[in-house]
Amino acid sequence: MSLSMTLLTIAFFFYLVATVLYAVSVTGRKWRNKEGRITGNNWGLFGYITAIGGLVFALGYFVTRWITVGFAPVSNMFEYLTFFGITLSLAFVIIYGIYRSNVLGVVTLPVVMLMIGYATVFVTEYQPRQPALQTYWLEVHVLTTGLAQGILAVSFGAGVIYLLRTIDLKGKKITKRTFGVEFIMYTFMTLFAFIVLTNAFNAFGYEAQFAYVNEFEEPAEIIYDLPPIFGPNEGELLSSDRMEPWFEMPDWIDSDSLNTTAWAFGSGLVLFGAIRLITRRRIGTLLQPFVKRVNPDLMDEISYRAIAIGFPLFALGGLVFAMIWAQIAWTRFWGWDPKEVWALITFLFYAAYLHLRLNRSWQGEPSAWLAVVGFAIIMINLIFVNLVIAGLHSYA
Amino acid sequence: MNKKCECGRVNPYGTEVCGSCGKPLADPDSNRLLNMRYEGAARRSQTYSTSIIDKIWNFFSSVKVGIGIIIVTLIASSLGTIFPQEMFIPPGETPEVHYAEEYGALGQVYYAFGLHNMYGSWWYMLLIAALGVSIIIASIDRFFPLYKALKSQRVTRHKSFMKRQRIFGTSRVEDVDHTFEAAQDLLKKKRYNIREENGHILAEKNRWARWGPYVNHIGLIIFLIGASLRFFPGMYVDENMWVREGETEVVPGTSGDYYVENQGFTYEEFDEDDEIFADGMEASAALQFEETFRTDAVLYTPEGPLGVDQELEEVDRHPIEVNDAFHFDDYALYQVDYKLDELKELSFEVEDTETDEVVGSFTVDLNEPDDTYALDNGEDVRIHSYFSNFYMNDEGVPTTENDVPDNPAFIFEMVNPDTEALEHTFLGIQANYNVSPDQEENRYEFALDGLDTNDVTGLTVRKDNTLPYLIAGGAVFLIGLIQGSYWPHRRIWLQRNDGEVWLAAHTNKHWVSLKKDIDAITKETGITAPRDQIDDEYEKGEDKDNS
Known part of the structure; x- marks a missing residue:
């Protein structure tokens, strides 16, 4: 393993330990100081130090990889998702410095780990950059935007805590709010299950090769990295000892992507269902012990503050720098490329958020839901637009 | 009809909170928290609503309407990314056919609603224009009253102004002068500007952050105007x-x-x-x-x-x-x-079938072909027709798609020296036919001998020429955005009333951080911690729910 990947692995474990320390700090007993007064405990401080340690190792990964490839490692899906995870941890470290909220670590650091874990699903080897990316504008534009998105993601973390803290999840009745919280939990489960699955099959070198007929009615070959539930059009299994597909797909469906998606959401559902069946409670209630002592107003303010800091940065990196570079590389500052449009949508959404907050009735829970939606929009732009919608930003 | 406040200030009609002493004018006897947005100053949109102009003004000055326009723009923009826009589909394809073939029924709907060319459509432009109008009117409606109110605010505030602030508390201290001095020093250290009047204190910081939204709105307007300049000729x-x-x-x-x-x-x-x-x-x-x-x-x-x-x-x-x-x-x-x-030159060899000898060769520049080429035996080859990008049209007539030599084809013409008959040969990529008018055997045969290519950039x-305006607009926008986002406007009022110290505070955002400033004062001085009266209202609300 290269030095940079070793550093990233170490960083990952630091984040893991920091999460545990923060979890202990919010659930554990309070300590007494020498005079016998209850002063809380120091686990949060240990968590903070460990999180900073993780950040240092993660930055070590970033710098060593940068030196090796000769440009900022943010030019494909693995590199960008990892960078997003790092900026989120950086944003957490900054905002923790302002508000000292331990519970924020319990929620944001797992998101950091999920982000880095998800990154490893993509090609992790060094890849050269295409001509359009061979300029310092790659660093200027992507580093700023990534930092902004990391900060905006903190508002999501604080928003989730707000919702867990204030919404009654114990009742039997399913409401829009309980459904919403459980849906967020299900999304996390899906991401987690998918990362574990792909890495597990990858570790055992699973491959199933098919000969099939593609959409141009020409014979072609395809390799599945996950067991084929949905097989390709007129597919013929070439690998031995692999299961036959359950369903054969017509030629106009990208069967491999469908198969991967089905595995992700299916395994998420299995995991989610299993936990619900065993505990006989909503997943959200399992997290509520961590948040019961949280001051909702504080979470509301952290969530808002993160957006107030992140929004101008996003406008700078995701729109202004993006436009300058687009003018230099693609001859026009704006071209309605899907990625550009979704950056505009992200911008408009947070602009709407900031204006809605002028009205006091939108503060608190409505703001928390909005912070969740904002993060969803960022993730749509990051994953869906890159992988599904064809455009100039479709790399990896 | 302007109203004169008891402090002597004449407030314009519609004022809810006196711009000078802060006395509540709208509902003076209530004890509900004061609505501090825009300092309770008279806004045109809140004051007049009779004429048509009033109604238009009031419509566009509403933040709710502005947010509505933002949300509609946002949703519309996302719809346009479901399938590629018309400008991204392969050149030469008919959109109507392309969307139907590529994306089926949904593609047809997409095309029928004009979403394939959305961002240039009249209604999308209209949305952006409405957004611009909303930004201008909403800003004017708020900026001037807010500016005047903050400019004319006095240090001494009306008692009911103090009581009806979100953060308010009274405390008895041993030495009022000493307490005020200590508090003042602390606030100075926290970079508050201190003003004194009649022994009262107003500590204020970052008032200029309040202009941030208006500055960034000006930037946006410059940007939008710059973008619309593109439609002027020569730009x-x-x-x-x-x-x-x-x-x-x-x-x-x-x-x-x-x-x-x-x-x-x-x-x-x-x-x-x-x-x-x-x-x-x-x-x-x-x-x-x-x-x-x-x-x-x-x-x-x-x-x-x-x-x-x-x-x-x-x-x-x-x-x-x-x-x-x-x-x-x-x-x-x-x-x-x-x-x-790309093909640049094709070379041909000509053979005389009577002698089986090569009688000459020639090279055709596909971008600038000559009319005739001389052979070694003294005969000429004439180019009868040249199809740079050959295809057979629906009537079976050979023709060319364009003048790019991607699939060049020729009809060469020679004269048979014995019979004086015209001989025609059709020659293309993997095609070589006798197409002579008399349909006799040709004496001369053509063969492709070589080719040369070049690259095309x-x-x-x-x-x-709109870029300077866009750069200016973008820069002003960012400055305003940072100005308004990174600094909160905080005010703390300290008053001495009948031997008591009254403390009230207001900020436009981040109340927890404001409370930290106040905690520092209460820790260091004899002033007791004020209450957050929103919490009081919240608790009252909860009691009601429980009962």
């Missing part, structure tokens, strides 16, 4: 050109003022065995990894009067690459595309 040029290696072409969009020569095109791919990148390239689904493409360009301008004497004079030269355009005058030439190995010509 914007967007042209494409293809230049073959060794050729000089007039630069479109420059009214013939400039010519560009392609002195050579370079194309490089990354080495498959690259020490660092080999594994990554193998792991990727991509088939090739471009490293560079570059045009060595020379720019000319015509000298002398139009006509045969006119000559091209070199102005400048520049290797054009992606991210490194060729700038001249107001224009820029960008490297955007290329076509490698695709350039975009751009002129955009």
Whole structure:
């Protein structure tokens, strides 16, 4: 393993330990100081130090990889998702410095780990950059935007805590709010299950090769990295000892992507269902012990503050720098490329958020839901637009 | 009808909170928290609503309406990304057919609703325009009253103003003077500006942050105006050109003022065995990894009067690459595309079937073919027809799609020296037919002997005189955004009333942080911690729910 990947692995474990320390700090007993007064405990401080340690190792990964490839490692899906995870941890470290909220670590650091874990699903080897990316504008534009998105993601973390803290999840009745919280939990489960699955099959070198007929009615070959539930059009299994597909797909469906998606959401559902069946409670209630002592107003303010800091940065990196570079590389500052449009949508959404907050009735829970939606929009732009919608930003 | 407050200030009609002493004018006897938005100053939109102009003004000045426009724009924008926009579909395809074939029924709906060309549609433009109007009116409606109110605020505030602040508390201290001094020092350390009047204190910081939203709105308006300037003639040029290696072409969009020569095109791919990148390239689904493409360009301008004497004079030269355009005058030439190995020349051999001897060969420049070519035996080959990009049309007549030699085909004409009969031969890629008018055997046979290719560079010509306005608008926008976002406007009032210290505080955002400032005061002085009266209201609300 290269030095940079070793550093990233170490960083990952630091984040893991920091999460545990923060979890202990919010659930554990309070300590007494020498005079016998209850002063809380120091686990949060240990968590903070460990999180900073993780950040240092993660930055070590970033710098060593940068030196090796000769440009900022943010030019494909693995590199960008990892960078997003790092900026989120950086944003957490900054905002923790302002508000000292331990519970924020319990929620944001797992998101950091999920982000880095998800990154490893993509090609992790060094890849050269295409001509359009061979300029310092790659660093200027992507580093700023990534930092902004990391900060905006903190508002999501604080928003989730707000919702867990204030919404009654114990009742039997399913409401829009309980459904919403459980849906967020299900999304996390899906991401987690998918990362574990792909890495597990990858570790055992699973491959199933098919000969099939593609959409141009020409014979072609395809390799599945996950067991084929949905097989390709007129597919013929070439690998031995692999299961036959359950369903054969017509030629106009990208069967491999469908198969991967089905595995992700299916395994998420299995995991989610299993936990619900065993505990006989909503997943959200399992997290509520961590948040019961949280001051909702504080979470509301952290969530808002993160957006107030992140929004101008996003406008700078995701729109202004993006436009300058687009003018230099693609001859026009704006071209309605899907990625550009979704950056505009992200911008408009947070602009709407900031204006809605002028009205006091939108503060608190409505703001928390909005912070969740904002993060969803960022993730749509990051994953869906890159992988599904064809455009100039479709790399990896 | 203006109202005179008891403090002596004359407030304009519609004022809810006196601009000077802060006395509540709208509902003076209530003890509900004061609505501090825009300092309770009279806003036109809240005051008049009779005439049509009032109604339009009130509509666009509403933040709710503004948010509505933002949300509609947001949703509309996202709809346009479901399928590619018309400008991204393969050139030459009919949109109506393309969307139906490629995306089925949904594609047809997409096309029918005009979503395939959405961002240039009249209603999308109208949305943006409405957003602009809303920004202007909402800003004017708020900025001037807010500015006046903050400018004229007095240190001494009315008692009920103090009581009806969100953060308010009274405390008895041993030595009021001493307490005030200590508090003042602390607040100074926290970089508050202190004003004193009648022994009362107003500590205020970052008032200028309140102008941030208006500054960024001005920036947005400049940006939108700049963007609309594109539709004025002469502001914007967007042209494409293809230049073959060794050729000089007039630069479109420059009214013939400039010519560009392609002195050579370079194309490089990354080495498959690259020490660092080999594994990554193998792991990727991509088939090739471009490293560079570059045009060595020379720019000319015509000298002398139009006509045969006119000559091209070199102005400048520049290797054009992606991210490194060729700038001249107001224009820029960008490297955007290329076509490698386009056919340039075809060579043919002619054989006399009577003697079975090669009687000559000739080479046709596919971009500038000659009319006739002389053979070694003294005979001439005439080009009867040339199809640079050959296909058979629906009536079975040979024709050409365009003048790009992608699929060249010829009808060569020779005269049989014995019979004087015309001989026609059709020759194309993998095609060689006798098409003589008399349908007799041809004496001369043609064969393809060789070919030569060259690279063609695709350039975009751009002129955009709107950029300075956009840069100015963007810069002002960002400055305003940062000004309004990174500094909160905080005010703390300290009053001495009947031996008590009254403390009230207000901020436009981040109340927890404001409370930290106040905690510092209460810790260091005898002042007791004030209450957050929102919490009180919240608790009252909860009691009601429980009962």
